[in-house]
Amino acid sequence: MNVTTRVLFAASEVYPLIKTGGLGDVGYSLPHALQRAGADVRLVLPAYRTVLTQVDSINILGWLDVRGAKRTHSVRILEVRHADFAFPIWLADCQVLFDRPGNPYVQADGHDWADNAERFSVFARVVTELARDVLGINWQADVVHANDWQTGLVPALLGEFPHPPKRIFTIHNMAYGGHFSLADFNRLALPRQWWTPEGVEFYGGFSMLKAGIVYADEVTTVSPTYAREICTEEFGYGMQGVLQISRHKLHGILNGIDEKVWDPATDVHLLAHYSANRRQPGKALNKQALLSRFGMESDEIAMQVPLLGMVGRLVEQKGLDLVLAALPYLLSHTDVRMVFVGSGDSKYEAKLRDFAVKYPTRIGVFIGYDESLAHLLEAGADIFLMPSHFEPCGLNQMYSLRYGTPPVVYRTGGLADTVIDASREHLAQGIANGFVFDEFNFEALIAAIERAIACYAQPRVWQALQRTGMNHSFGWEHSAQSYLALYRATSNK
Structure with missing residues (x-):
């Protein structure tokens, strides 16, 4: 991959800023592996309250007026730095949607935030605009890599423009489909042509996960076996037909781990260190x-x-x-x-x-x-x-x-x-x-x-x-090369 290839990596959580599961770990480790392999990476995520308390060197890139649910939001775009990240982080700062305590997806009682459809459709619109360099900051994505249902609308939205960047969508867990109602679809003023069984419609509502699968140039999931499993009724959560149709663009690429963070020889969280050749004491x-x-x-x-x-x-x-x-x-x-x-x-x-x-x-x-x-x-x-x-x-x-x-x-x-x-x-x-x-x-x-x-x-x-x-090495290097090859091989649609 040419060193100047620009990858916009979009995720709803990234360790150590905010994490609820494995997506957060991948959101940290994979972009860094891509950067080490020569890609020019920008990471974009919502400006949750807990994230804003951890970053420094905040620079305002500009403001975007973004359509929400029957209203328009003025979203401030921040470029921030953090000691654990080797590249700039972009934050979509919309206080009414993201400045709230706790979990990024659910309330303290375990129920989803009632406005999740609006929150993550606004985030997807922001990612789409940043990929196209609407703010004129002289950085336009060659590849947009979206992750899970929270960014599932990104490939679909990018497809509404001529000559979009390459669109990669990664499924981390089919169990979370980002399911919302027709009423939500209408309030969000999403393109009417999407509302078909071949588009985002899913049993009378719509699925942001399905949008990512249908409209991405290439779809990946996080292991070869899971890529086969999700094409079956047992693991497909009703989308096995969509995935079977999309098999030509479905790839299983095994996740890696950050072998610097997870190393018993240097782990800062351990009382004593050890290695494969000297496990005791x-x-x-x-x-x-x-x-x-x-x-x-x-x-x-x-x-x-x-x-x-x-x-x-x-x-x-x-x-x-x-x-x-x-x-x-x-x-x-x-x-x-x-x-x-x-x-x-x-x-x-x-x-x-x-x-x-x-x-x-x-x-x-x-x-x-x-x-x-x-x-x-x-x-x-x-x-x-x-x-x-x-x-x-x-x-x-x-x-x-x-x-x-x-x-x-x-x-x-x-x-x-x-x-x-x-x-x-x-x-x-x-x-x-x-x-x-x-x-x-x-x-x-x-x-x-x-x-x-x-x-x-x-x-x-x-x-x-x-x-x-x-x-055995479970680092990201091999998997990152697989992603880079996929970025190169993908053709715009």
Whole structure:
């Protein structure tokens, strides 16, 4: 790619400024990998309140009058700098839409913000104008890379202009479709020609995710297996037909991880550092710290007992039903200890709290998001639980592999693409790095955990698993090159 190729990367969340899930991590890591590979990157996201408190060197690029829901917003465009970013960040500053506390998508009670259709259609219009250099700042995008439903209207809006930039749309999770009503569509004054079954219309309403799929030049998703899965009824969320029609432009490119942020040899969140070639005493010291953090015994005897860890959203997708069904058996038939970090569905939070109260010496639970604790869990646990029902890519299994914490996963999506089961054959070949089960039920999960416990009791086998996982590179370099090739190959439509 020519060094002057200009990529406008549009996302609704970016770590460390604001993050609710894996999109935030990708929004940080992929643009940096693209920049290192020679692209000229600008990152654009809404000016949420929490973002504005973290940036400096604020420069006003100008104002855009942008159509909203039966009203026009004057959106201030800010160029800001942040110590963690190697390129300028552009913020769409519209206080009435984005200057509010908390989560970017939902209120404190867990319900969506009522004006999400307007918020993210305005954001999409802003991205479209910036891509075309309407402000005259002498930076016009060659490629616009939009991500998930919050930016799904961007490829469609760009298509309304002659000679648009190349339009890439990445699906991070089909479960979130950005579904809104015909009334919203009309209030937003979106182009009438979009309202067809071949356009954005979806069962009487419209979907911003579908808009991205239909109108982008190329569509990517975050693992090769997930790219195949979403074309099926089970994983397509009603859009499998659209995706099957779009197969000629659908690509599965595995996400990477930031190997500087997630490196047990340098991780600022860890009590002790370690590497693939020298795991001890560092890993053991982190296990002690994790056990102590949850008020559990951390003496020599306790250190010999396998510690299982799980971190992430506490929702059905992540296999919480299986985990909760398996807990009574694990508590009565094994001596494992378990720690859980995350938040999500209130019923899962309550059930995990109940287990922690009833078994305080065996189960630790932290409800909420704590970046430092998430890093400590990846390092301090012996076995990582990630039995997701579906997982577009997944990052935590890659973090756990890098930290010498073999994962237990269901064979789906990116988990199937990154975790190689510790079968006798794979162990003999030296490629095994975790434990995979093929039937989505708690009996299969228990069997996989018992296999992991059995391997843990065999130091040579366990150490080989750890080394294999830790020595594999999950950095962004290869995936970034795949994206750059796609940028080059895409032809305008």
